[in-house]
Amino acid sequence: MTRTDILMTGRMLPSVVEALNERFTLHRMWEAPDRDAFLREIGPRIRGIATSTMTGRADAAFLEYFPKLEIIASFGVGYDNVDAHEAARRGILVTNTPDVLNDEVADLTIGLLIATLRRIPQADRYLRDGKWLEAPFPLSPSLRSRKVGIVGLGRIGKAIARRLEGFGVEIVYHGRTRQENAPYAYHGSLVDMAQAVDVLIAITPGGAGTRHMIDGEVLKALGPSGVLINVARGSVVDEQALIEALREGTILAAGLDVFEDEPRVPQALIDMDNVVLLPHIASGSVHTRKAMGQLVVDNLVSWFSGKGPLTPVPETPYRQGAL
Structure with a gap:
Protein backbone atom coordinates (compact mmCIF):
# COMPACT_ATOMS: atom_id res chain seq x y z
CA MET A 1 0.00 0.00 0.00
CA LEU A 101 -2.23 24.95 25.77
CA ASN A 102 -4.81 27.33 27.27
CA ASP A 103 -4.12 26.52 30.90
CA GLU A 104 -0.33 26.46 30.54
CA VAL A 105 -0.24 29.87 28.84
CA ALA A 106 -2.70 31.33 31.32
CA ASP A 107 -0.64 30.04 34.26
CA LEU A 108 2.56 31.49 32.81
CA THR A 109 0.84 34.83 32.18
CA ILE A 110 -0.15 35.15 35.82
CA GLY A 111 3.36 34.14 36.86
CA LEU A 112 4.90 36.73 34.53
CA LEU A 113 2.53 39.40 35.82
CA ILE A 114 3.42 38.70 39.46
CA ALA A 115 7.12 38.45 38.64
CA THR A 116 7.00 41.80 36.85
CA LEU A 117 5.07 43.65 39.54
CA ARG A 118 6.83 42.13 42.56
CA ARG A 119 10.22 42.19 40.78
CA ILE A 120 10.93 38.55 41.55
CA PRO A 121 13.87 38.09 39.12
CA GLN A 122 15.44 41.33 40.35
CA ALA A 123 15.07 40.19 43.96
CA ASP A 124 16.69 36.87 43.11
CA ARG A 125 19.68 38.66 41.54
CA TYR A 126 19.85 41.02 44.53
CA LEU A 127 20.23 38.09 46.93
CA ARG A 128 22.70 36.22 44.71
CA ASP A 129 24.86 39.34 44.41
CA GLY A 130 25.15 39.56 48.20
CA LYS A 131 23.27 42.86 48.39
CA TRP A 132 20.83 41.62 51.04
CA LEU A 133 23.76 41.63 53.45
CA GLU A 134 23.99 45.37 52.89
CA ALA A 135 20.31 46.40 52.89
CA PRO A 136 16.79 45.00 52.44
CA PHE A 137 15.47 44.72 48.89
CA PRO A 138 13.43 47.83 47.95
CA LEU A 139 9.65 47.64 48.24
CA SER A 140 7.92 46.65 45.01
CA PRO A 141 4.67 47.64 43.30
CA SER A 142 1.65 45.41 43.95
CA LEU A 143 -1.25 43.81 42.13
CA ARG A 144 -3.58 45.10 44.85
CA SER A 145 -6.22 47.60 43.70
CA ARG A 146 -5.13 47.36 40.08
CA LYS A 147 -7.47 47.19 37.11
CA VAL A 148 -6.49 44.76 34.35
CA GLY A 149 -7.28 45.12 30.67
CA ILE A 150 -7.06 42.03 28.45
CA VAL A 151 -6.36 42.60 24.76
CA GLY A 152 -8.02 39.62 23.09
CA LEU A 153 -10.64 37.72 25.10
CA GLY A 154 -10.33 34.42 23.26
CA ARG A 155 -9.92 30.99 24.81
CA ILE A 156 -6.63 31.86 26.49
CA GLY A 157 -7.78 35.38 27.37
CA LYS A 158 -10.76 33.90 29.21
CA ALA A 159 -8.51 31.42 31.04
CA ILE A 160 -6.31 34.34 32.15
CA ALA A 161 -9.37 36.30 33.28
CA ARG A 162 -10.67 33.39 35.35
CA ARG A 163 -7.35 33.20 37.19
CA LEU A 164 -7.30 36.95 37.75
CA GLU A 165 -10.74 36.80 39.36
CA GLY A 166 -9.10 34.98 42.27
CA PHE A 167 -6.95 38.04 42.94
CA GLY A 168 -9.97 40.30 43.38
CA VAL A 169 -8.99 42.72 40.61
CA GLU A 170 -11.36 44.43 38.20
CA ILE A 171 -11.12 43.00 34.67
CA VAL A 172 -12.05 44.63 31.37
CA TYR A 173 -11.29 43.68 27.78
CA HIS A 174 -10.80 44.94 24.24
CA GLY A 175 -11.38 43.03 21.02
CA ARG A 176 -12.82 43.42 17.56
CA THR A 177 -16.35 42.89 18.87
CA ARG A 178 -18.21 42.81 22.17
CA GLN A 179 -18.86 39.31 23.52
CA GLU A 180 -22.42 39.25 24.81
CA ASN A 181 -21.82 36.52 27.39
CA ALA A 182 -18.57 37.93 28.76
CA PRO A 183 -18.90 39.02 32.42
CA TYR A 184 -16.38 41.85 31.95
CA ALA A 185 -16.78 45.41 30.69
CA TYR A 186 -15.93 45.91 27.02
CA HIS A 187 -13.87 48.76 25.56
CA GLY A 188 -14.21 49.31 21.82
CA SER A 189 -11.14 51.59 21.84
CA LEU A 190 -7.77 50.17 22.93
CA VAL A 191 -6.51 53.64 23.82
CA ASP A 192 -9.55 54.25 26.01
CA MET A 193 -9.05 50.91 27.76
CA ALA A 194 -5.36 51.65 28.33
CA GLN A 195 -6.34 54.92 30.00
CA ALA A 196 -8.75 53.07 32.28
CA VAL A 197 -6.43 50.28 33.49
CA ASP A 198 -3.15 49.77 35.34
CA VAL A 199 -2.19 46.49 33.64
CA LEU A 200 -2.46 45.63 29.95
CA ILE A 201 -2.22 41.94 28.99
CA ALA A 202 -1.84 41.18 25.28
CA ILE A 203 -3.10 37.76 24.19
CA THR A 204 -4.48 38.62 20.76
CA PRO A 205 -3.49 36.75 17.56
CA GLY A 206 -0.55 38.02 15.53
CA GLY A 207 -0.55 38.98 11.87
CA ALA A 208 -0.99 42.11 9.80
CA GLY A 209 -4.29 43.04 11.45
CA THR A 210 -2.77 43.39 14.92
CA ARG A 211 0.74 44.57 14.04
CA HIS A 212 1.88 47.35 16.43
CA MET A 213 -1.64 47.75 17.81
CA ILE A 214 0.05 48.52 21.14
CA ASP A 215 2.00 51.58 20.07
CA GLY A 216 3.30 54.78 21.62
CA GLU A 217 -0.19 56.23 21.94
CA VAL A 218 -1.49 53.19 23.81
CA LEU A 219 1.56 53.12 26.10
CA LYS A 220 1.17 56.80 26.89
CA ALA A 221 -2.46 56.15 27.77
CA LEU A 222 -1.42 53.27 30.05
CA GLY A 223 0.59 55.78 32.05
CA PRO A 224 3.52 55.93 34.49
CA SER A 225 2.11 53.31 36.88
CA GLY A 226 1.10 51.02 34.05
CA VAL A 227 2.45 47.53 33.34
CA LEU A 228 2.42 45.75 29.98
CA ILE A 229 2.40 41.95 29.75
CA ASN A 230 2.82 40.46 26.26
CA VAL A 231 2.19 36.74 25.79
CA ALA A 232 0.69 37.18 22.32
CA ARG A 233 3.12 37.83 19.46
CA GLY A 234 6.06 40.21 19.38
CA SER A 235 4.52 41.97 16.38
CA VAL A 236 1.53 43.10 18.46
CA VAL A 237 3.72 45.64 20.30
CA ASP A 238 5.77 48.41 18.68
CA GLU A 239 9.04 47.33 20.30
CA GLN A 240 10.88 50.61 19.75
CA ALA A 241 7.99 52.57 21.20
CA LEU A 242 8.00 50.22 24.20
CA ILE A 243 11.72 50.70 24.74
CA GLU A 244 11.24 54.46 24.74
CA ALA A 245 8.25 54.22 27.08
CA LEU A 246 10.23 52.12 29.57
CA ARG A 247 13.31 54.32 29.28
CA GLU A 248 11.38 57.57 29.74
CA GLY A 249 9.08 56.33 32.51
CA THR A 250 6.01 56.59 30.32
CA ILE A 251 5.04 53.21 31.78
CA LEU A 252 6.31 51.50 34.92
CA ALA A 253 7.36 48.05 33.72
CA ALA A 254 6.84 45.24 31.22
CA GLY A 255 6.85 41.45 31.21
CA LEU A 256 7.57 39.99 27.78
CA ASP A 257 7.48 36.41 26.56
CA VAL A 258 7.57 37.34 22.86
CA PHE A 259 9.58 39.71 20.67
CA GLU A 260 9.50 41.14 17.16
CA ASP A 261 12.62 39.37 15.86
CA GLU A 262 12.90 36.18 17.90
CA PRO A 263 15.24 34.88 19.18
CA ARG A 264 17.04 38.22 18.86
CA VAL A 265 16.04 40.51 21.73
CA PRO A 266 17.06 44.19 21.68
CA GLN A 267 20.01 44.87 23.97
CA ALA A 268 18.14 47.92 25.24
CA LEU A 269 15.50 45.63 26.78
CA ILE A 270 18.12 43.25 28.18
CA ASP A 271 19.87 46.15 29.90
CA MET A 272 16.73 47.47 31.59
CA ASP A 273 15.91 46.66 35.20
CA ASN A 274 12.16 47.28 34.90
CA VAL A 275 11.55 44.45 32.43
CA VAL A 276 11.12 40.70 32.91
CA LEU A 277 12.13 38.80 29.76
CA LEU A 278 11.28 35.19 28.90
CA PRO A 279 12.37 33.19 25.81
CA HIS A 280 8.86 32.48 24.42
CA ILE A 281 8.03 29.73 26.92
CA ALA A 282 4.33 30.33 27.65
CA SER A 283 3.35 26.85 26.43
CA GLY A 284 6.82 25.44 27.08
CA SER A 285 6.17 22.55 29.45
CA VAL A 286 6.81 18.91 28.57
Missing part, protein backbone atom coordinates in the same frame (compact mmCIF):
# COMPACT_ATOMS: atom_id res chain seq x y z
CA THR A 2 1.39 3.41 -0.99
CA ARG A 3 2.09 5.67 1.97
CA THR A 4 1.16 9.35 1.94
CA ASP A 5 4.06 11.79 1.64
CA ILE A 6 4.27 14.34 4.48
CA LEU A 7 6.76 17.20 4.83
CA MET A 8 8.01 18.35 8.22
CA THR A 9 9.53 21.82 7.87
CA GLY A 10 11.59 21.81 11.08
CA ARG A 11 12.41 19.73 14.11
CA MET A 12 9.53 18.79 16.37
CA LEU A 13 9.38 16.58 19.43
CA PRO A 14 10.70 13.04 18.87
CA SER A 15 7.22 11.71 19.69
CA VAL A 16 5.77 13.70 16.78
CA VAL A 17 8.49 12.58 14.36
CA GLU A 18 8.07 8.95 15.40
CA ALA A 19 4.28 9.02 15.17
CA LEU A 20 4.28 10.59 11.70
CA ASN A 21 7.07 8.33 10.51
CA GLU A 22 5.01 5.29 11.50
CA ARG A 23 2.00 6.33 9.45
CA PHE A 24 3.42 8.31 6.54
CA THR A 25 6.48 8.73 4.36
CA LEU A 26 8.04 11.60 6.27
CA HIS A 27 10.39 14.08 4.58
CA ARG A 28 12.53 16.27 6.86
CA MET A 29 13.15 19.66 5.27
CA TRP A 30 15.70 20.79 7.88
CA GLU A 31 18.04 17.95 6.92
CA ALA A 32 18.24 18.99 3.26
CA PRO A 33 21.56 20.64 2.28
CA ASP A 34 19.82 22.45 -0.60
CA ARG A 35 16.30 23.43 0.44
CA ASP A 36 15.07 24.53 -2.99
CA ALA A 37 16.39 21.46 -4.78
CA PHE A 38 14.89 19.27 -2.07
CA LEU A 39 11.46 20.91 -2.37
CA ARG A 40 11.51 20.77 -6.17
CA GLU A 41 12.20 17.04 -5.97
CA ILE A 42 9.69 15.96 -3.33
CA GLY A 43 7.16 18.83 -3.62
CA PRO A 44 4.96 17.21 -6.28
CA ARG A 45 4.38 14.19 -3.99
CA ILE A 46 3.62 16.07 -0.77
CA ARG A 47 0.00 15.93 0.41
CA GLY A 48 0.45 17.13 4.00
CA ILE A 49 2.77 19.47 5.91
CA ALA A 50 3.62 19.62 9.62
CA THR A 51 5.03 23.03 10.51
CA SER A 52 5.44 25.55 13.32
CA THR A 53 6.04 29.26 13.87
CA MET A 54 9.77 28.61 14.31
CA THR A 55 10.40 27.11 10.88
CA GLY A 56 9.59 29.82 8.37
CA ARG A 57 6.44 31.11 6.70
CA ALA A 58 4.22 29.05 4.42
CA ASP A 59 3.36 31.79 1.94
CA ALA A 60 2.32 31.72 -1.71
CA ALA A 61 5.88 31.19 -2.96
CA PHE A 62 6.37 28.25 -0.60
CA LEU A 63 3.00 26.68 -1.47
CA GLU A 64 3.93 26.72 -5.18
CA TYR A 65 6.15 23.68 -4.55
CA PHE A 66 3.19 21.50 -3.58
CA PRO A 67 0.52 21.03 -6.29
CA LYS A 68 -1.08 18.09 -4.42
CA LEU A 69 -1.02 19.63 -0.94
CA GLU A 70 -4.24 19.07 1.02
CA ILE A 71 -3.49 20.03 4.62
CA ILE A 72 -1.04 22.10 6.70
CA ALA A 73 -0.98 21.10 10.37
CA SER A 74 0.60 23.94 12.34
CA PHE A 75 2.06 23.47 15.82
CA GLY A 76 0.71 26.24 18.06
CA VAL A 77 -2.50 28.10 18.63
CA GLY A 78 -1.20 31.04 16.59
CA TYR A 79 -0.73 30.30 12.90
CA ASP A 80 0.53 33.57 11.45
CA ASN A 81 3.41 31.48 10.07
CA VAL A 82 0.92 30.21 7.48
CA ASP A 83 -0.81 32.39 4.90
CA ALA A 84 -4.18 30.83 5.69
CA HIS A 85 -6.05 32.97 3.16
CA GLU A 86 -3.70 31.94 0.37
CA ALA A 87 -4.00 28.31 1.47
CA ALA A 88 -7.78 28.61 1.40
CA ARG A 89 -7.64 30.09 -2.10
CA ARG A 90 -5.74 26.99 -3.20
CA GLY A 91 -8.18 24.64 -1.45
CA ILE A 92 -5.65 23.72 1.25
CA LEU A 93 -6.96 23.44 4.79
CA VAL A 94 -4.98 24.63 7.80
CA THR A 95 -5.18 23.31 11.36
CA ASN A 96 -3.67 24.58 14.60
CA THR A 97 -3.44 23.28 18.18
CA PRO A 98 -5.93 25.25 20.30
CA ASP A 99 -7.22 24.48 23.81
CA VAL A 100 -4.48 22.02 24.80
CA HIS A 287 3.16 18.06 29.20
CA THR A 288 1.70 20.79 27.01
CA ARG A 289 4.17 20.56 24.15
CA LYS A 290 3.50 16.80 23.93
CA ALA A 291 -0.24 17.48 23.77
CA MET A 292 0.29 20.11 21.06
CA GLY A 293 2.49 17.75 19.05
CA GLN A 294 -0.04 14.95 19.37
CA LEU A 295 -2.75 17.24 18.00
CA VAL A 296 -0.57 17.94 14.94
CA VAL A 297 -0.34 14.18 14.42
CA ASP A 298 -4.03 13.61 15.09
CA ASN A 299 -5.10 16.26 12.57
CA LEU A 300 -3.01 14.67 9.83
CA VAL A 301 -4.09 11.12 10.68
CA SER A 302 -7.76 12.12 10.90
CA TRP A 303 -7.65 13.93 7.56
CA PHE A 304 -5.95 11.15 5.64
CA SER A 305 -8.26 8.59 7.26
CA GLY A 306 -11.19 10.41 5.66
CA LYS A 307 -12.58 11.73 8.96
CA GLY A 308 -11.85 15.42 8.36
CA PRO A 309 -9.62 17.77 10.35
CA LEU A 310 -10.01 18.04 14.11
CA THR A 311 -9.14 21.70 14.62
CA PRO A 312 -9.41 23.66 11.35
CA VAL A 313 -8.72 27.39 11.56
CA PRO A 314 -11.54 29.81 10.63
CA GLU A 315 -10.06 30.61 7.20
CA THR A 316 -9.91 27.01 6.07
CA PRO A 317 -12.27 26.07 3.22
CA TYR A 318 -13.32 22.89 5.04
CA ARG A 319 -15.77 24.80 7.16
CA GLN A 320 -17.49 26.15 4.10
CA GLY A 321 -17.87 22.64 2.70
CA ALA A 322 -15.48 23.26 -0.16
CA LEU A 323 -13.41 20.16 0.61
